[in-house]
Amino acid sequence: MPTLTINGKEITVEPGTTVMRACEEMGIEVPHFCYHERLSIAGNCRMCLVEMEHSPKPIASCAMPAGDGMVIYTDTPEVKKAREGVMEFLLINHPLDCPICDQGGECDLQDQAIAYGTGKSRYQENKRAVKDKDIGPLVKTIMTRCIHCTRCVRFATEVAGIEELGALGRGEDMEITSYLERSLESELSGNIIDLCPVGALTSKPYAFTARSWELVKTETIDVMDALGSNIRLDARDNEVMRILPRLHEDVNEEWISDKTRFHYDGLGRRRLDRPYVKKQGKLQEASWSEAFEAIATKLNGLKGGELAGIIGDLADLESMYALKLLFRAVGSKRLECRQDGAAVEAGCRAGYLFNSTVAGIEEADLLLLVGANPRLEAAVLNARIRKGVREYGLKVARIGPAADLTYEVEDLGDEAALLADILSGHHAFSGRLMAAERPMVVLGAGALQRRDGAAIIGAVRRLADHFGLVGKDWNGFNVLHGAASRVGGLDLGLTSSGGIAAILDDAASGKAKVVFLMAADEFDMAKLKQAFVIYLGSHGDAGAEVADVVLPGAAYAEKDGLYINLEGRVQEGLRAIFPPGDARHDWTILRALSDVLDKPLPFDSFGELRAGLIADLPHLNQRDVAAAAKWGKFGSDKEPKAGGLGAVSSGYFLTNPIARASKILNEVQDLANGVPREATGTDG
Amino acid sequence: MSVSITKANGFAFTEASKAQAEAHIAKYPAGRQTSAVMPLLTIAQEQNDGWLSQPCIEYVAGYLSMPPIRVHEVATFYTMYRLGPVGKQVIEVCTTTPCWLRGSDDIIEACEAELGIKVGQTTPDGQFTLLEVECAGACVNAPVCSIHKKYYEDLDAKSMRQIIKALRAGKTPKAGPQIKRQTSAPAGGLTTLKEIAPAEGRGA
Numbered sequence: 001m002p003t004l005t006i007n008g009k010e011i012t013v014e015p016g017t018t019v020m021r022a023c024e025e026m027g028i029e030v031p032h033f034c035y036h037e038r039l040s041i042a043g044n045c046r047m048c049l050v051e052m053e054h055s056p057k058p059i060a061s062c063a064m065p066a067g068d069g070m071v072i073y074t075d076t077p078e079v080k081k082a083r084e085g086v087m088e089f090l091l092i093n094h095p096l097d098c099p100i101c102d103q104g105g106e107c108d109l110q111d112q113a114i115a116y117g118t119g120k121s122r123y124q125e126n127k128r129a130v131k132d133k134d135i136g137p138l139v140k141t142i143m144t145r146c147i148h149c150t151r152c153v154r155f156a157t158e159v160a161g162i163e164e165l166g167a168l169g170r171g172e173d174m175e176i177t178s179y180l181e182r183s184l185e186s187e188l189s190g191n192i193i194d195l196c197p198v199g200a201l202t203s204k205p206y207a208f209t210a211r212s213w214e215l216v217k218t219e220t221i222d223v224m225d226a227l228g229s230n231i232r233l234d235a236r237d238n239e240v241m242r243i244l245p246r247l248h249e250d251v252n253e254e255w256i257s258d259k260t261r262f263h264y265d266g267l268g269r270r271r272l273d274r275p276y277v278k279k280q281g282k283l284q285e286a287s288w289s290e291a292f293e294a295i296a297t298k299l300n301g302l303k304g305g306e307l308a309g310i311i312g313d314l315a316d317l318e319s320m321y322a323l324k325l326l327f328r329a330v331g332s333k334r335l336e337c338r339q340d341g342a343a344v345e346a347g348c349r350a351g352y353l354f355n356s357t358v359a360g361i362e363e364a365d366l367l368l369l370v371g372a373n374p375r376l377e378a379a380v381l382n383a384r385i386r387k388g389v390r391e392y393g394l395k396v397a398r399i400g401p402a403a404d405l406t407y408e409v410e411d412l413g414d415e416a417a418l419l420a421d422i423l424s425g426h427h428a429f430s431g432r433l434m435a436a437e438r439p440m441v442v443l444g445a446g447a448l449q450r451r452d453g454a455a456i457i458g459a460v461r462r463l464a465d466h467f468g469l470v471g472k473d474w475n476g477f478n479v480l481h482g483a484a485s486r487v488g489g490l491d492l493g494l495t496s497s498g499g500i501a502a503i504l505d506d507a508a509s510g511k512a513k514v515v516f517l518m519a520a521d522e523f524d525m526a527k528l529k530q531a532f533v534i535y536l537g538s539h540g541d542a543g544a545e546v547a548d549v550v551l552p553g554a555a556y557a558e559k560d561g562l563y564i565n566l567e568g569r570v571q572e573g574l575r576a577i578f579p580p581g582d583a584r585h586d587w588t589i590l591r592a593l594s595d596v597l598d599k600p601l602p603f604d605s606f607g608e609l610r611a612g613l614i615a616d617l618p619h620l621n622q623r624d625v626a627a628a629a630k631w632g633k634f635g636s637d638k639e640p641k642a643g644g645l646g647a648v649s650s651g652y653f654l655t656n657p658i659a660r661a662s663k664i665l666n667e668v669q670d671l672a673n674g675v676p677r678e679a680t681g682t683d684g
Numbered sequence: 685m686s687v688s689i690t691k692a693n694g695f696a697f698t699e700a701s702k703a704q705a706e707a708h709i710a711k712y713p714a715g716r717q718t719s720a721v722m723p724l725l726t727i728a729q730e731q732n733d734g735w736l737s738q739p740c741i742e743y744v745a746g747y748l749s750m751p752p753i754r755v756h757e758v759a760t761f762y763t764m765y766r767l768g769p770v771g772k773q774v775i776e777v778c779t780t781t782p783c784w785l786r787g788s789d790d791i792i793e794a795c796e797a798e799l800g801i802k803v804g805q806t807t808p809d810g811q812f813t814l815l816e817v818e819c820a821g822a823c824v825n826a827p828v829c830s831i832h833k834k835y836y837e838d839l840d841a842k843s844m845r846q847i848i849k850a851l852r853a854g855k856t857p858k859a860g861p862q863i864k865r866q867t868s869a870p871a872g873g874l875t876t877l878k879e880i881a882p883a884e885g886r887g888a
Binding site for chain 1: 689738751752753754756757760761
């Protein structure tokens with residue numbers, strides 16, 4: 001372990017630590033642009049120069065490994081002079097257009113120019129100008145501002161796994177661009193906006209809409225997929241202006257997917273902002289009391305079994321719990337949270353969690369994807385698998401349809417019967433699975449949504465038992481959910497026998513007379529035509545179209561609530577803005593409705609509701625922990641039928657009502673579908 | 685300097701180019717074939733009339749299993765890869781200090797006058813491209829230019845024009861010094877070692 005002296009104080013660091021990291025461990029900040037702890041070291045900005053004894057020149061601390069006996073100074077006049085020199089060179093070709101730059105106020109270059117810039121430029125010549133590149137609808141480029149740190153190039157190559165960005169030319173002619181200025185084809189491309197230390201790469205949809213200092217920042221949880229990425233909503237005047245990631249090492253590190261980053265304009269579009277009641281075959285505006293009366297009239301005298309409820313993908317735990325209590329009060333247990341028809345069952349918790357945990361992917365040595373396309377189902381999780389492959393020697397194999405996941409995948413074939421082959425030990429993969437120290441199996445939508453999904457789950461459970469995937473400190477059985485509400489719904493036991501298919505069939509045959517949709521929009525609505533449909537949700541989507549009564553609820557950004565991510569991690573979302581118009585937090589609507597039904601629910605405030613919820617599910621008290629779940633028996637004992645596992649639907653960017661309402665994501669999806677794009681209004 | 689590349693019709697190595705390419709790839713360990721990107725670009729450039737088109741870059745990228753942007757980076761970094769069409773004869777006049785002191789400005793002027801084009805341009809008939817290059821490494825024979833891998837040295841305006849005229853006429857002018865001089869021996873005749881040492885002195 002090398003011991004070095006920094007500014008007169010000794011510190012011992014791990015071998016391989018760089019001088020910059022050693023400085024940071026001592027609390028000394030070293031200015032830098034190109035260095036980023038999650039990317040490879042480039043050492044090209046030269047801003048991190050420090051003085052080292054016996055070295056004739058200052059050294060780049062980000063690239064210099066700490067050595068035993070090194071004597072480093074970070075605060076000498078020599079260091080300051082060196083950094084001022086670097087800054088002067090950087091500013092020679094930087095346009096200094098901060099007043100019209102979206103990065104202004106949160107710009108590394110701006111901040112560090114205050115510390116190391118001189119007030120006056122000695123440069124009399126013309127500055128260079130670089131043509132802006134069109135790299136897609138999400139990232140705006142002003143390439144004259146680029147300081148060539150190459151963070152974006154390294155991110156695209158290393159983390160996102162798309163080698164499309166590069167630095168062309170040399171010296172003064174160097175330019176960052178995508179190959180032939182094509183649009184970036186990644187679900188993570190928005191992260192280069194955060195990585196860019198200057199204003200060269202900024203958010204195209206956010207361009208010129210707000211300044212960072214006028215935004216109210218709310219730290220909350222993303223609901224676009226089941227990963228539960230930690231995000232920050234930046235709002236102004238009750239409108240979310242942008243979404244940024246928050247650091248959470250165990251979940252999303254510091255990345256978020258483009259769907260998460262850019263769905264925010266969907267929060268303000270196609271909103272249900274007042275109750276509606278269907279009169280003469282048409283939805284008409286109504287008052288709350290009219291809407292509640294219409295429901296009460298319909299529910300009056302209804303048998304419990306005739307009422308069914310379907311829960312959407314974005315619901316928070318409190319809303320689901322309130323609905324569960326309301327259903328119990330009116331005598332129905334038929335609530336279903338698996339609107340995509342996934343065959344996961346409530347009960348054994350280990351049977352529906354991502355047990356290895358997201359961070360655990362880095363420890364795994366062999367991963368078998370079964371009908372899963374993590375790139376589409378949870379893009380940030382896919383980046384974690386890629387990290388495992390690149391840095392920790394993880395090997396990935398797949399049963400299911402082929403798709404580019406940005407890392408090497410060994411395709412075993414798209415055939416469910418392979419599971420039995422592997423279990424029997426006749427397959428070549430069996431030996432590898434047996435030999436692996438920390439093997440993982442990931443079940444994705446393609447497996448879960450198959451008609452005999454339960455049999456596939458059962459087969460994988462037997463596989464897990466047989467090959468020792470589940471041990472004392474390791475559980476290699478993983479379910480990759482797509483919906484943010486799913487694990488919460490399963491924890492609450494919101495499943496019904498026959499699942500969504502049975503409910504829809506009963507609705508079509510008239511057995512289920514009333515169907516309550518809690519923002520559930522992702523299935524064929526045609527079967528609900530016979531039934532009386534109550535829709536409680538935020539967006540005018542498929543569900544609201546067939547509804548007889550529409551109750552305007554709050555979107556996730558407009559309510560506090562708990563969410564459980566696919567690992568079983570309980571995280572708390574906070575309200576950033578208020579719901580529009582008459583829309584209310586779902587629990588208040590359900591509470592008011594219960595009064596009209598004369599079956600008042602046992603809570604009068606959000607606090608009481610949450611207290612009741614936690615009393616029912618004590619594990620909610622443990623926040624932000626992915627606790628190990630007890631292994632058990634689940635899934636069907638039948639063998640899965642032979643045949644392929646379905647591919648995940650291609651409409652990746654439009655999987656929920658908020659995303660579908662978003663203009664930005666529609667544009668991105670069009671691009672992904674190959675629809676030619678016109679220049680947007682924010683183009684320079 | 686432009687870093688964009690030009691679209692063109694498809695490109696593929698001829699058998700001869702392939703043989704050369706494989707010889708270069710064989711120099712590197714298995715899986716490290718991308719190390720051969722520079723020689724392969726050179727081979728592609730020679731086969732493609734002296735310049736690299738977009739299909740050339742993509743072909744080399746495909747040949748070495750690397751993303752096209754990485755090959756594009758290499759092709760734009762080095763000035764000896766040309767990214768646009770050039771004439772059949774590329775005249776590269778050195779204008780770095782020693783040549784400049786010895787009159788490279790006159791050489792450029794002579795070329796421009798004879799060809800009717802400016803530096804960086806190609807004659808309308810597609811015969812000649814005139815380029816200015818940095819040190820050609822033949823300072824002792826300054827000023828120099830290189831045409832088709834041949835060096836023409838000790839130039840002056842007159843000899844430069846004659847070379848161009850000869851090329852235009854389809855002849856191959858004599859390479860090397862254009863004045864009476866043996867390679868890079870002193871121009872005014874030998875100053876030392878004027879006579880061969882007597883045979884008997886050798887080894888005595």
